[in-house]
Amino acid sequence: MRNGEISYWWRASGGFPPRRPSLPGPLEADVAIVGGGYTGLWTAYYLAGLRPELKIVVLEAAFAGYGASGRNGGWVTAELPGSRASYARAPGGVAGVRALEAALRETVDEVGRVCAAESIDCDFVKGGRLSVATTPSQLSRMREGLAAIRERGDGNDVYEFLSADELRSRVNVAGALAGLYAPASARVQPAALAAGIAAAAERRGVQIYEATPVSAIDPGVARTKFGDVRARSVLRCTEGYTAALPGLRRALLPMNSHMIVTEPLSPAAWKEIGWDGCETLADEAHAYMYAQRTADGRIALGGRGVPYRYGSAVDHLGETDPSTVAALTAVLRTMFPAAASAEIAHAWCGVLGVPRDWCATVTYQPDSGLGWAGGYTGHGVAAANLAGRTLADLVLGQPSPLTALPWVGHRSRAWEPEPARWAGVHGLYSVYRLADRLESPTDSRSGVRLGEALGRVGDAISGIPH
Ligand SMILES: Cc1cc2nc3c(=O)[nH]c(=O)nc-3n(C[C@H](O)[C@H](O)[C@H](O)COP(=O)(O)OP(=O)(O)OC[C@H]3O[C@@H](n4cnc5c(N)ncnc54)[C@H](O)[C@@H]3O)c2cc1C
Numbered sequence: 001m002r003n004g005e006i007s008y009w010w011r012a013s014g015g016f017p018p019r020r021p022s023l024p025g026p027l028e029a030d031v032a033i034v035g036g037g038y039t040g041l042w043t044a045y046y047l048a049g050l051r052p053e054l055k056i057v058v059l060e061a062a063f064a065g066y067g068a069s070g071r072n073g074g075w076v077t078a079e080l081p082g083s084r085a086s087y088a089r090a091p092g093g094v095a096g097v098r099a100l101e102a103a104l105r106e107t108v109d110e111v112g113r114v115c116a117a118e119s120i121d122c123d124f125v126k127g128g129r130l131s132v133a134t135t136p137s138q139l140s141r142m143r144e145g146l147a148a149i150r151e152r153g154d155g156n157d158v159y160e161f162l163s164a165d166e167l168r169s170r171v172n173v174a175g176a177l178a179g180l181y182a183p184a185s186a187r188v189q190p191a192a193l194a195a196g197i198a199a200a201a202e203r204r205g206v207q208i209y210e211a212t213p214v215s216a217i218d219p220g221v222a223r224t225k226f227g228d229v230r231a232r233s234v235l236r237c238t239e240g241y242t243a244a245l246p247g248l249r250r251a252l253l254p255m256n257s258h259m260i261v262t263e264p265l266s267p268a269a270w271k272e273i274g275w276d277g278c279e280t281l282a283d284e285a286h287a288y289m290y291a292q293r294t295a296d297g298r299i300a301l302g303g304r305g306v307p308y309r310y311g312s313a314v315d316h317l318g319e320t321d322p323s324t325v326a327a328l329t330a331v332l333r334t335m336f337p338a339a340a341s342a343e344i345a346h347a348w349c350g351v352l353g354v355p356r357d358w359c360a361t362v363t364y365q366p367d368s369g370l371g372w373a374g375g376y377t378g379h380g381v382a383a384a385n386l387a388g389r390t391l392a393d394l395v396l397g398q399p400s401p402l403t404a405l406p407w408v409g410h411r412s413r414a415w416e417p418e419p420a421r422w423a424g425v426h427g428l429y430s431v432y433r434l435a436d437r438l439e440s441p442t443d444s445r446s447g448v449r450l451g452e453a454l455g456r457v458g459d460a461i462s463g464i465p466h
Contacts, residue, residue, distance in 0.1 A: 004319030009191035026227030036060030037069035040237035042388025048204035061213035065194030071350035082359030090406035120196030123295035129185030137439035138284035239374035240351030243312035250414035252353035259302035272338035286432035318348035355412035364394035
């Protein structure tokens with residue numbers, strides 16, 4: 001089994017892309033974007049499309065797609081990155097939240113549209129999203145969630161309840177009791193998407209400098225060891241890596257997510273599992289799993305594992321620990337017995353950015369020219385596209401329906417200092433793992449009730465929206 005090497009997705013892409021040059025020296029630009037993940041690249045792509053005359057540079061510490069954008073589960077999902085209640089406190093109220101949800105659904109199509117228009121070959125399939133309940137507790141959470149969805153007026157076109165039989169006709173998940181289907185979700189090969197957006201931005205005249213870490217950001221300047229880049233607008237698009245920048249240690253918590261991918265499954269295994277629609281798939285556990293059927297016939301599956309490293313440290317090459325690989329493999333084999341004999345080909349991990357209130361932001365300060373976007377809490381693939389389009393409008397000072405969305409200018413309080421930060425996150429995920437174990441059908445009725453209560457306590461303490 002390969003471990004690390006950034007991710008399987010780069011291997012599937014035929015290896016790492018040829019490196020672009022580093023910043024040659026001090027430079028003047030109109031817009032300097034720090035970070036070459038989806039957020040930075042989409043922002044550059046749309047800005048260059050709107051205003052081809054602007055000089056736009058992307059400064060990337062490693063290479064375009066090195067971060068979460070080249071490592072993720074490949075879910076282009078319309079899920080709200082954060083809690084409806086928090087976003088509803090913005091001036092737009094509940095209507096604003098509805099507008100953000102609708103914009104995220106449209107974003108799934110926008111990503112597909114650009115992939116087609118720019119010939120980005122990233123296995124984009126809009127097969128929808130499936131959430132499965134594998135215990136009675138998960139089922140009751142799913143029903144509660146569905147009742148709230150219906151109460152706010154969303155019908156089957158947004159979320160459809162599937163009985164166990166209906167679910168099985170799509171994907172055969174062992175022991176699944178029911179499913180929830182959301183059509184607004186697509187599957188992609190994440191690294192191929194990142195590489196494709198980078199190339200499309202370059203075709204529009206954007207200059208990407210790699211191996212160019214930015215050491216500090218101030219109004220009008222991004223500082224690097226190669227020299228300063230002076231620009232009217234400087235945009236920070238560093239999501240899970242933000243804590244390393246001066247003054248931002250407690251802004252976004254770098255949450256680890258870990259993935260495994262199997263060898264290609266046999267035709268007989270796929271006949272047993274189904275999954276012909278390539279839906280993205282998750283369960284309703286507190287420490288949930290997420291998965292996709294890859295274009296090359298594998299299952300890629302992820303989850304939290306070790307959730308956080310002390311002091312907001314981040315991995316480099318994505319090597320993941322054996323106990324996490326074993327835990328994810330056990331989830332895979334329990335849910336898909338037909339894949340039980342498949343070898344695990346590759347495991348890796350990466351970091352995503354989590355704000356203290358779990359709500360993402362797209363912010364631009366016209367006076368200082370500083371802007372930033374991120375904190376998508378694991379739902380960043382579609383959200384980064386919407387954030388990029390929004391940042392482009394904000395930088396150009398052109399009000400639009402996007403700049404009125406409630407995450408624009410959203411502020412979250414800072415994370416606690418260490419060791420409280422480490423203890424809080426590890427404590428929370430221990431509670432979630434215990435809650436999931438107690439909710440298992442083999443546990444006693446009182447154990448199940450305790451598990452459900454622990455899960456609710458965890459949500460209340462963390463503020464994690466469900
Ligand atoms: C394992 C995993 C699975 C995930 N699965 C999903 C999923 O299925 N669906 C979903 O919606 N979301 C998922 N996410 C989250 C999603 O991938 C991210 O939210 C999204 O990719 C963030 O994009 P970004 O451009 O903001 O950040 P990143 O892709 O992390 O890019 C940030 C870039 O900034 C660069 N950088 C950092 N600091 C500096 C600096 N000082 N100077 C210059 N460059 C710098 C980094 O090298 C990096 O390339 C997952 C994340 C992980 C880790």
